[in-house]
Amino acid sequence: MTFAPELLAKTVAPSLDLTWEEDAIALRRDFHAHPELGFEETRSAAIVAERLRALGMEVREGVGRTGVIALLRGEAGDGPCVLVRADMDALPIEEANDWEWKSENKGAMHACGHDAHMAIGLSVARLLAEQKATLRGSVKFMFQPAEEGLGGAGKMIEDGLLLDPKPDFALALHVWSPLEKGLIGVAAGPVMACTDEFRARIIGKGGHGAMPEQTVDAVLMAAHTVVALQTIVSRNVKPLEAGVVTVGKIESGTAFNVIPGEAILSGTTRAFSDDVRALLEKRVREIVEVQPKVFGGESELTWITGFPAVVNDADVVERLIPTFEEVAGEGNVIEFEPTLGAEDMSVVLQHIPGCYFFVGARNEEIDAVYPHHHPKFNIDESAVLLGVRAMVEATKNLLG
Numbered sequence: 001m002t003f004a005p006e007l008l009a010k011t012v013a014p015s016l017d018l019t020w021e022e023d024a025i026a027l028r029r030d031f032h033a034h035p036e037l038g039f040e041e042t043r044s045a046a047i048v049a050e051r052l053r054a055l056g057m058e059v060r061e062g063v064g065r066t067g068v069i070a071l072l073r074g075e076a077g078d079g080p081c082v083l084v085r086a087d088m089d090a091l092p093i094e095e096a097n098d099w100e101w102k103s104e105n106k107g108a109m110h111a112c113g114h115d116a117h118m119a120i121g122l123s124v125a126r127l128l129a130e131q132k133a134t135l136r137g138s139v140k141f142m143f144q145p146a147e148e149g150l151g152g153a154g155k156m157i158e159d160g161l162l163l164d165p166k167p168d169f170a171l172a173l174h175v176w177s178p179l180e181k182g183l184i185g186v187a188a189g190p191v192m193a194c195t196d197e198f199r200a201r202i203i204g205k206g207g208h209g210a211m212p213e214q215t216v217d218a219v220l221m222a223a224h225t226v227v228a229l230q231t232i233v234s235r236n237v238k239p240l241e242a243g244v245v246t247v248g249k250i251e252s253g254t255a256f257n258v259i260p261g262e263a264i265l266s267g268t269t270r271a272f273s274d275d276v277r278a279l280l281e282k283r284v285r286e287i288v289e290v291q292p293k294v295f296g297g298e299s300e301l302t303w304i305t306g307f308p309a310v311v312n313d314a315d316v317v318e319r320l321i322p323t324f325e326e327v328a329g330e331g332n333v334i335e336f337e338p339t340l341g342a343e344d345m346s347v348v349l350q351h352i353p354g355c356y357f358f359v360g361a362r363n364e365e366i367d368a369v370y371p372h373h374h375p376k377f378n379i380d381e382s383a384v385l386l387g388v389r390a391m392v393e394a395t396k397n398l399l400g
């Protein structure tokens with residue numbers, strides 16, 4: 001199977017001697033072949049830092065453990081600072097694709113497209129560095145570790161990401177497999193959900209499977225608790241608001257004929273608004289506390305606060321839509337339907353007005369149809385090039 005053959009018939013080492021398009025695809029394939037999990041992105045970060053230095057930027061490494069920051073100063077006068085973000089981590093998934101640039105690291109795979117994000121970020125850096133004589137203000141590049149649930153963006157903020165200079169605007173993108181190649185999806189307001197996590201320990205009394213009267217069955221209490229939790233969205237959340245309660249993991253029991261004395265439920269809640277988020281937490285807490293008591297058991301709940309919703313600034317989005325239309329072509333910029341997936345870029349967008357947009361990567365002809373986090377996840381590589389063009393022009397628009 002070959003992708004973007006007109007661009008790069010043979011996989012070669014990335015280099016500034018290649019055209020930027022060839023280089024972008026070569027970078028993406030190189031990162032894809034060498035995936036690294038959250039906070040372990042040492043090879044990726046080293047390549048990123050070396051490339052940004054070669055472009056003449058001031059580079060800081062080890063930001064938020066394995067993150068990289070670089071500053072590009074425009075030479076055409078003062079202006080705003082625009083932050084451009086790319087995430088770097090892969091997932092603990094065994095790749096089921098088979099091509100030249102398949103993952104060489106067992107048990108790790110770029111199944112979310114962050115390989116493409118690094119290639120896009122470095123190509124944007126290359127193109128903007130070439131134009132710095134005509135740019136005002138500055139561009140701060142943020143190469144983030146550990147987006148997949150580990151909070152790398154927050155760690156970078158703790159390490160001074162948003163200081164010296166403080167960005168005036170922030171931009172980020174995701175290549176998106178549900179969206180057809182060639183399209184850009186964008187929307188004002190929330191585009192991704194806030195996410196929290198819970199762990200409920202349900203405590204009963206174990207015993208013989210044939211003598212239930214001597215036990216307090218933790219499996220039964222867990223089952224009732226799961227069912228009761230599923231009434232939160234259907235009965236407590238307003239029908240026109242979005243919310244999710246998912247119990248993704250149940251742990252209990254050791255044998256078919258033993259009634260277990262303990263069960264652990266692990267789950268996640270998602271919402272777009274703070275009100276629904278708070279309501280979900282309140283109801284999960286109430287149900288987990290009360291439901292096991294109905295059967296004579298007890299419970300303990302651990303609540304792990306996650307990330308806020310990804311909220312786009314309406315003015316920034318309005319300003320960028322014509323730019324995206326110029327890049328993608330009229331009719332190819334669509335209103336993005338918010339997803340209840342989550343993203344820790346939200347902690348940057350809480351502080352800095354900005355835009356998180358989506359670049360179409362779906363192409364049935366090359367089987368690029370699988371969802372993110374799937375072992376056969378794949379993108380149409382034209383998404384890398386469209387992502388670069390969109391990010392370069394959006395950055396220039398915001399620099400003014």
Ligand SMILES: [Zn+2]
Nearest residue numbers: 112148372373
């Ligand atoms: Zn992901």
Ligand SMILES: [Zn+2]
Nearest residue numbers: 112113114174
């Ligand atoms: Zn992702």
